[in-house]
Amino acid sequence: MDNLKEDLKKQIIEQLNLEDITPADIADDALLFNDSGLGLDSIDALELIVLLEKYHGIQVTNPDEGKDAFKTINTMAAYVQKRKG
Amino acid sequence: MAYISAASTISHQPTFKNAGFSALLEVLGESSALINPEYKEYIDAGLLRRMSKILRMSVACAKECIQQAEIEQPGAIIVGTGLGCLLDTEKFLNNSITIEGLLPPTSFIQSTHNTMGGQISLSIGNHGYNMTHTQNTLSFEHALQDAMLLLAEGEENILVGAADEHIEFLSEVAHRLHVYQEKQLTSGASFFVVSNEKTSGSLAKISDAQSWGLVSNVEDATAKFLKDNNVDLKALDLILYAGNLSEFAEIDTEKCIDYTDFSGIYPTASSFALHYAVDSIAQNKPIRNVLIYNALIKNNLGLMLVQSLEA
Numbered sequence: 312m313d314n315l316k317e318d319l320k321k322q323i324i325e326q327l328n329l330e331d332i333t334p335a336d337i338a339d340d341a342l343l344f345n346d347s348g349l350g351l352d353s354i355d356a357l358e359l360i361v362l363l364e365k366y367h368g369i370q371v372t373n374p375d376e377g378k379d380a381f382k383t384i385n386t387m388a389a390y391v392q393k394r395k396g
Numbered sequence: 397m398a399y400i401s402a403a404s405t406i407s408h409q410p411t412f413k414n415a416g417f418s419a420l421l422e423v424l425g426e427s428s429a430l431i432n433p434e435y436k437e438y439i440d441a442g443l444l445r446r447m448s449k450i451l452r453m454s455v456a457c458a459k460e461c462i463q464q465a466e467i468e469q470p471g472a473i474i475v476g477t478g479l480g481c482l483l484d485t486e487k488f489l490n491n492s493i494t495i496e497g498l499l500p501p502t503s504f505i506q507s508t509h510n511t512m513g514g515q516i517s518l519s520i521g522n523h524g525y526n527m528t529h530t531q532n533t534l535s536f537e538h539a540l541q542d543a544m545l546l547l548a549e550g551e552e553n554i555l556v557g558a559a560d561e562h563i564e565f566l567s568e569v570a571h572r573l574h575v576y577q578e579k580q581l582t583s584g585a586s587f588f589v590v591s592n593e594k595t596s597g598s599l600a601k602i603s604d605a606q607s608w609g610l611v612s613n614v615e616d617a618t619a620k621f622l623k624d625n626n627v628d629l630k631a632l633d634l635i636l637y638a639g640n641l642s643e644f645a646e647i648d649t650e651k652c653i654d655y656t657d658f659s660g661i662y663p664t665a666s667s668f669a670l671h672y673a674v675d676s677i678a679q680n681k682p683i684r685n686v687l688i689y690n691a692l693i694k695n696n697l698g699l700m701l702v703q704s705l706e707a
Contacts, residue, residue, distance in 0.1 A: 326500070327445065328445045328446065329445060330441070330444070330445050331441070350442055352442075354446070354501060354502055354505065357500075357501040358500055358501065358502060360498060361498045361499070361500045361501070364497050364498050365495070365497070365498075370497075370498075
């Protein structure tokens with residue numbers, strides 16, 4: 312699980328071109344779409360959907376699922392694990 | 397008539413925030429590179445990470461102009477671009493032929509020609525007229541004419557400019573661009589604040605700007621342009637040109653400078669020439685009348701008459 316979280320952080324940094332941010336700067340429970348966390352926006356949400364398909368082969372077809380899954384690194388990792396079954 | 401109250405350029409020359417740069421220009425060499433300012437001083441880090449070269453240049457120049465002109469908001473934002481956001485266009489097209497499944501949206505969203513105007517508007521919270529003109533090497537002249545029409549209708553403080561960016565692919569197809577000379581292909585952005593009233597901050601005035609597609613006789617067109625503005629060819633102190641001046645029999649070649657020697661070649665390099673003219677007038681008082689002659693592509697002709705405030 313820890314490896315998955317680390318991978319997700321690296322993938323997010325690359326996909327969203329987060330300059331000056333390292334995986335260590337992203338706390339597992341930091342809110343991704345809040346200014347106290349990464350301050351991501353709606354375009355980033357679309358990029359995260361692409362990321363899950365590109366790196367993990369997961370298609371997010373239900374918008375409500377994505378809303379919960381993309382809250383934090385913890386929720387993303389749990390979502391990936393659940394979908395991969 | 398348009399009074400210029402601010403000008404900002406990012407180019408391969410030390411143009412940005414550097415009044416008097418026109419005396420420091422050097423002919424571009426193979427090793428010359430774009431001189432980038434510290435973009436974080438102008439653009440929020442959250443937006444900057446998504447922006448390609450052309451967007452960074454455009455937004456930084458636009459914000460610098462607004463600071464220089466000491467205005468809160470321009471009445472309109474008008475941009476000229478010959479080839480638009482090439483980096484994002486290339487990225488999006490490459491994604492679409494190499495990625496199976498969902499495509500990343502950012503490069504698609506930012507690949508359109510009007511992204512510069514949109515990003516400038518978003519970054520300063522402007523809700524006014526927002527227009528992008530793309531007419532190959534005459535894109536900037538068209539944008540400027542649009543701005544001058546708005547000024548004539550009473551609009552004040554218009555932000556007008558142009559930008560183009562170089563990608564490696566352009567060098568591969570350079571022979572198909574039909575530019576007059578083979579010189580270094582470059583990137584550049586120049587923005588200006590123009591107003592219909594002369595103020596204490598005015599730097600120079602654009603008395604006229606015109607453009608012709610499929611021009612048949614450049615000498616006749618230029619002669620008529622000057623005559624319409626009551627300026628004799630001999631009264632010009634400086635002619636900044638791109639293209640070929642050999643058709644002009646009575647021209648004083650000592651007054652002529654090929655601005656693409658300094659800007660390199662990009663479709664809207666005439667906007668660099670406008671800043672060059674403004675800086676020359678502001679720094680060198682004997683210069684009163686400057687003609688910018690843009691024949692970068694043989695069939696296209698753009699002319700701008702830039703004059704000192706006293707002329």
